[in-house]
Amino acid sequence: xxxxxxIEQTLNGLQFGVMLFLMxxxxxxxxxxxxxxxxxxxxxxxxxxxxxxxxxxxxxxFVLALAxxxxxxxxxxxxxxxxxxxxxxxxxxxxxVLATFAxxxxxxxxxxxxxxxxxxxxxxxxxLSGTVMLPFGIEYSRYRxxxxxxxxxxxxxxxxxxxxxxxxxxxxAGENDREMIGALGVNISRLYTLVFALGAALAGFxxxxxGAIQSVQVGMGEPVLxxxxxxxxIGGIGSIKGAFIGAILVGLTDTLGRFLLPLAFGLIMExxxxxxxxxxxxxxxxxxxxxxxxxxxxxGLFGARAA
Amino acid sequence: MRRETxxxxxxxxxxxAVPLWxxxxxxxxxxxxxxxxxxLAIAGVGLNVALGLGGxxxxxxxxxxxxxxxxxxxxxxxxxxxxxxxxxxxxxxxTKSMPVxxxxxxxxxxxxxxxxxxxxxxxxxxxxxxxxxxxxxxFYFFAISWPAYGGEDGMSIYVRNGFPGLNTMDxxxxxxxxxxxxxxxxxxxxRLSRSPLGLMLGAARQSEARVQALGQVPYxxxxxxxxxxGAITGLAGALFADLNRFVSxxxxxxxxxxxxxxxxxxxxxxxxxxxxxxxALFIVLEHSLGGxxxxxHIYLGAILLGVVxxxxxxxxxLLAGRERAHD
Amino acid sequence: xxDPVLDIRGLNKSFGALRASQDIDLTLHPGEIHALIGxxxxxxxxxxxxIAGGLRPDSGQVIFDGRDVTGLSTAARARLGMGRTFQIxxxxxxxxxxxNAVLGALGARGGVYRFxxxxxxxxxxxxxxxxxxxxxxxxxxxxxRTSELSHxxxxxxxxxxxxxxxxxVFLMDEPMAGLGADGSRRLMEMLDDLRAQAPILLIEHDMDxxxxxxxxxxxxxxxxxxxxxxxxxxxxxxxxxxxxxGEEEDA
Numbered sequence: 103x104x105x106x107x108x109i110e111q112t113l114n115g116l117q118f119g120v121m122l123f124l125m126x127x128x129x130x131x132x133x134x135x136x137x138x139x140x141x142x143x144x145x146x147x148x149x150x151x152x153x154x155x156x157x158x159x160x161x162x163x164f165v166l167a168l169a170x171x172x173x174x175x176x177x178x179x180x181x182x183x184x185x186x187x188x189x190x191x192x193x194x195x196x197x198x199v200l201a202t203f204a205x206x207x208x209x210x211x212x213x214x215x216x217x218x219x220x221x222x223x224x225x226x227x228x229x230l231s232g233t234v235m236l237p238f239g240i241e242y243s244r245y246r247x248x249x250x251x252x253x254x255x256x257x258x259x260x261x262x263x264x265x266x267x268x269x270x271x272x273x274x275a276g277e278n279d280r281e282m283i284g285a286l287g288v289n290i291s292r293l294y295t296l297v298f299a300l301g302a303a304l305a306g307f308x309x310x311x312x313g314a315i316q317s318v319q320v321g322m323g324e325p326v327l328x329x330x331x332x333x334x335x336i337g338g339i340g341s342i343k344g345a346f347i348g349a350i351l352v353g354l355t356d357t358l359g360r361f362l363l364p365l366a367f368g369l370i371m372e373x374x375x376x377x378x379x380x381x382x383x384x385x386x387x388x389x390x391x392x393x394x395x396x397x398x399x400x401x402g403l404f405g406a407r408a409a
Numbered sequence: 410m411r412r413e414t415x416x417x418x419x420x421x422x423x424x425x426a427v428p429l430w431x432x433x434x435x436x437x438x439x440x441x442x443x444x445x446x447x448x449l450a451i452a453g454v455g456l457n458v459a460l461g462l463g464g465x466x467x468x469x470x471x472x473x474x475x476x477x478x479x480x481x482x483x484x485x486x487x488x489x490x491x492x493x494x495x496x497x498x499x500x501x502x503x504t505k506s507m508p509v510x511x512x513x514x515x516x517x518x519x520x521x522x523x524x525x526x527x528x529x530x531x532x533x534x535x536x537x538x539x540x541x542x543x544x545x546x547x548f549y550f551f552a553i554s555w556p557a558y559g560g561e562d563g564m565s566i567y568v569r570n571g572f573p574g575l576n577t578m579d580x581x582x583x584x585x586x587x588x589x590x591x592x593x594x595x596x597x598x599x600r601l602s603r604s605p606l607g608l609m610l611g612a613a614r615q616s617e618a619r620v621q622a623l624g625q626v627p628y629x630x631x632x633x634x635x636x637x638x639g640a641i642t643g644l645a646g647a648l649f650a651d652l653n654r655f656v657s658x659x660x661x662x663x664x665x666x667x668x669x670x671x672x673x674x675x676x677x678x679x680x681x682x683x684x685x686x687x688x689a690l691f692i693v694l695e696h697s698l699g700g701x702x703x704x705x706h707i708y709l710g711a712i713l714l715g716v717v718x719x720x721x722x723x724x725x726x727l728l729a730g731r732e733r734a735h736d
Numbered sequence: 737x738x739d740p741v742l743d744i745r746g747l748n749k750s751f752g753a754l755r756a757s758q759d760i761d762l763t764l765h766p767g768e769i770h771a772l773i774g775x776x777x778x779x780x781x782x783x784x785x786x787i788a789g790g791l792r793p794d795s796g797q798v799i800f801d802g803r804d805v806t807g808l809s810t811a812a813r814a815r816l817g818m819g820r821t822f823q824i825x826x827x828x829x830x831x832x833x834x835x836n837a838v839l840g841a842l843g844a845r846g847g848v849y850r851f852x853x854x855x856x857x858x859x860x861x862x863x864x865x866x867x868x869x870x871x872x873x874x875x876x877x878x879x880x881r882t883s884e885l886s887h888x889x890x891x892x893x894x895x896x897x898x899x900x901x902x903x904x905v906f907l908m909d910e911p912m913a914g915l916g917a918d919g920s921r922r923l924m925e926m927l928d929d930l931r932a933q934a935p936i937l938l939i940e941h942d943m944d945x946x947x948x949x950x951x952x953x954x955x956x957x958x959x960x961x962x963x964x965x966x967x968x969x970x971x972x973x974x975x976x977x978x979x980x981x982g983e984e985e986d987a
Contacts, residue, residue: 133535139535195535196460197721199538199670200670200671200713200716203667203671204709204711204714205714206667207706207707207710207713208706208707208711210706211704211706211707212707215707328542328546331540332543335532335536335543339535378554378555382551385547385550385551385553386550389543389546396532397528400531400536401532
């Protein structure tokens with residue numbers, strides 16, 4: 103096992119974690135401010151990816167494609183919030199789960215109807231293709247490195263927004279006391295739509311970025327959604343910091359588990375058995391991590407309360 | 410008689426009449442559809458123990474459905490390939506006997522529910538939803554990556570398992586087996602809902618503080634309900650696998666979890682017979698809408714959305730009125 | 737004097753800078769009603785929660801029947817015989833009145849983990865539940881859904897459920913709150929009799945009720961017990977008058 107390979111895999115884990123953060127941040131904000139569990143968040147991820155693939159095919163510009171993913175997901179988010187989600191804030195979690203599950207069905211089949219069942223492809227532009235040389239002679243994918251940097255920049259921007267801006271203050275106020283901000287004269291309805299649109303845009307952006315690595319297809323959002331849930335359970339609900347730490351933990355655990363576990367079992371087993379046992383265990387690693395957190399800190403690493 | 414009782418009788422009668430009529434007119438496919446409805450109804454009745462009685466929004470019941478399915482698949486696979494399941498410390502062989510398979514499916518899924526429940530029930534509310542969903546996904550990925558039993562492709566069982574004295578390959582006889590089990594499960598859940606445990610569980614759902622002040626530990630009540638719930642859904646999984654003579658990781662998927670929940674909601678949460686009506690309605694919708702458009706899930710989604718936003722209480726809420734506080 | 741049923745020793749509880757309970761000592765003896773009074777925010781609810789098990793004190797002990805229960809859960813304390821009524825009704829609102837009472841009887845008898853026998857056909861439980869409903873005067877409403885009861889009736893049902901437990905001690909958190917004059921009088925008569933069954937720790941705002949019923953009164957102000965004594969002693973206590981009864985007495 104070479105150190106270079108290990109570093110490369112660590113970077114991959116970081117890249118995966120940063121993407122999960124974009125999903126989890128929106129989910130945790132929406133839960134924190136509006137008390138809503140949104141299963142359709144994965145659909146917004148998908149909307150972003152499809153919008154990017156469509157615009158890229160049409161204009162050939164990757165930057166326009168990314169912009170389109172943000173706009174399309176945010177617009178979809180606003181529409182969904184105003185038509186459906188708004189009616190769910192006062193409902194119990196069961197109704198929220200069911201209604202947003204219904205939204206998944208509508209989004210997925212609608213997209214299949216519009217784009218067909220075949221996956222689309224979103225190509226990385228030339229200026230992001232190939233590899234870069236990092237210090238110590240590590241050769242790494244330029245695009246993945248860009249994702250890490252962009253993701254970290256978005257994370258930093260989000261932290262800054264929540265800590266320093268007026269909208270951030272309102273979001274924090276909303277998390278602490280929902281009635282209070284109404285009493286302070288903040289237009290709650292508009293704040294909620296805005297937060298939902300922000301979460302949607304982050305999800306759509308993540309979908310577009312990942313769409314260039316994997317294929318763009320119906321159903322791509324839900325596995326990521328469930329991983330984002332694992333992130334939130336680990337990090338603690340409503341906490342952006344928790345979402346960030348949780349996302350990086352999950353990204354690293356998953357990627358390094360897939361890389362290291364088969365190697366580790368290779369020390370005590372024959373290669374083919376080691377590969378299959380290692381791969382099976384690796385597929386469960388993040389859930390085992392989640393179970394461990396539940397055992398010792400049911401409210402999550404940064405969760406203040408058991409919601 | 411109360412309207413709800415009448416409705417219960419009507420649902421069961423309809424579920425029985427359709428396959429009998431199909432048998433008379435030689436429409437085996439319709440019998441299979443009815444069998445599917447019956448099996449999915451059992452899964453829904455199982456979930457309803459957690460959801461309706463205990464108020465536990467489990468979005469991971471596909472886990473138990475899948476465990477039941479794989480219990481059947483693994484036992485039958487070893488029986489049909491004449492291999493042993495394990496050799497050490499005792500030799501365990503596969504089997505093609507339905508009763509044995511059901512027992513294993515029920516025990517295995519109960520055990521899974523005990524483990525998953527013990528962890529998930531440390532939390533409540535939205536955490537519980539996310540965690541149950543995540544654990545089901547863990548089993549899904551495990552089933553995909555574990556090559557011994559078909560991995561991603563799943564595995565086929567060539568001949569349906571046997572039940573003493575019956576020819577289970579005959580659709581109507583297999584239907585009868587499943588229908589009998591549905592009746593049994595309904596009886597158990599109906600008695601459970603009126604038992605001391607059912608009363609206390611419902612009280613925990615409404616007020617945990619009350620139940621604690623009565624000396625009861627909500628966690629234990631919930632866990633008991635969760636295990637019973639998982640075991641019943643596991644039984645449905647074994648039957649479902651037998652119906653299709655095929656198991657695959659799809660049984661563990663989040664869509665399956667969602668659909669089981671949809672049966673409960675379409676019928677009416679907390680009504681013992683609700684999921685039966687819901688599963689039957691689901692099959693009817695799937696069949697009629699599926700004939701209309703290949704994208705029938707859009708309509709299903711719209712209907713579900715309508716039920717959640719405007720007709721809480723589902724079919725039973727519409728037809729039988731508000732649930733009566735029974736005595 | 738007999739040994740106290742309930743003996744609170746040196747209880748402390750803080751929330752950040754707020755000291756909700758400071759060195760609280762309190763006893764409850766057989767046959768007595770011990771009323772706990774104090775202005776809003778004095779820490780009465782915090783105290784009763786620590787006694788019932790919902791909150792863990794930072795330091796101090798709760799001795800119940802000679803046994804240290806400080807480390808026990810709410811459920812365990814309930815099983816030992818603490819019967820509690822809630823300030824905000826914690827009833828099963830979808831159940832009938834009778835079902836709520838049966839629930840209490842079931843909790844007291846045990847055997848909750850029985851899956852198959854209809855609980856509402858259990859003659860033993862029904863008798864116990866009906867007796868309690870009879871005591872509080874809810875018999876004619878037993879088939880009603882609890883959510884359909886009036887506020888006062890819910891209070892009565894709270895007490896009835898506590899009765900079915902046949903507890904060793906009653907912890908009552910403002911049972912008269914929101915009751916009309918009629919309801920209050922009925923409940924007072926009931927509590928008056930009840931103390932023979934088991935002593936009552938009574939948190940109450942209604943001063944007339946407290947002075948009429950209580951054998952002893954403790955006054956809680958800013959998390960501290962400033963005085964404990966008989967009705968007359970408390971009436972005469974200058975500290976209580978200034979700290980609690982306030983200006984209207986001076987005016």
